[in-house]
Amino acid sequence: MKEVKLVIPEIPHGHGLSFKKGVVDGLLDTKQHENSCHETHAASYLRGYEVGGQLKDEVAKHVKP
Template sequence: MELQIEIPELPHGHGGSFKRGISDGMFGNALDEQGQPNGHERSYRLGYERGEMMRAAVANMVRE
């Protein structure tokens, strides 16, 4: 099995917010934009969306 995602270009220093979004999205945690540093909400949301896509893709792979 192979899983691929597209990682957008992020502003310098936003990688942690993006990775946190991926983690929250993969594990179904509530969207927590307010818990991000000021101005990082977009990077977090982009990560969260990718995490949700990854969760769905893995679920489909496991069902097959």
């Protein structure tokens, strides 16, 4: 079994949903949920997007060609 390690930044109280939307969009390489987050949560969304992209890249490394 392969192990993937990620560093998840501190998420401000109340910003969890925006962060999770960013993670999903980062995994799927889309910006579908970007506009559904409150403008004050944009930084949390972008942090999540970055984590999602990193997770996608790490998983791709372990997929057999």
